[in-house]
Amino acid sequence: GAVVSQHPSWVICKSGTSVKIECRSLDFQATTMFWYRQFPKQSLMLMATSNEGSKATYEQGVEKDKFLINHASLTLSTLTVTSAHPEDSSFYICSARGGAQGETQYFGPGTRLLVL
């Protein structure tokens, strides 16, 4: 149980395009989902927290107009990187918590984004 998936697992795009990443909780209802970013050889940095049906809460320094987060259902959250630039290239990871899982967060496998 407690499986979280992400799609796509990797994406390459041209500078200036937008990229959407999906995060799904497969076997539980995720009342809260989190989005992280990880640069090479660094630790995970929380970008935003989203609760189903409400607006995401962004961490300081994260541009909410650039990283659009939607959490429209209890099993799906999306992160859209708008007008991506090479400095947005990173490993994006989502996590989810909810229901019987309590406060434990379960992570997706990550999406590697490369902006050319």
Add this chain to the structure above:
Amino acid sequence: DAKTTQPNSMESNEEEPVHLPCNHSTISGTDYIHWYRQLPSQGPEYVIHGLTSNVNNRMASLAIAEDRKSSTLILHRATLRDAAVYYCILIISNFGNEKLTFGTGTRLTIIP
């Protein structure tokens, strides 16, 4: 958030037990101690968590000091697949608003 301190790296021989320490001297009474690990190019994986008592599950054991200012993650018999970065994180149980703050963790290398 209360901070944790872990060694940057550790090595262990395959098939031997591994003890990964974590100091959290500023822990408060409501902080849970969580351990996650991250294998290369993957998202973090939940390992174990506890509050006051020692905990065991199929992956590992968690030994918590009596004063709760430190804890130790125990892998009873390390395999090559246990090579990962291990994160010790404190979480206030706030049912809906917990945030995980990842430090640098301990990079565990398993020697065949």
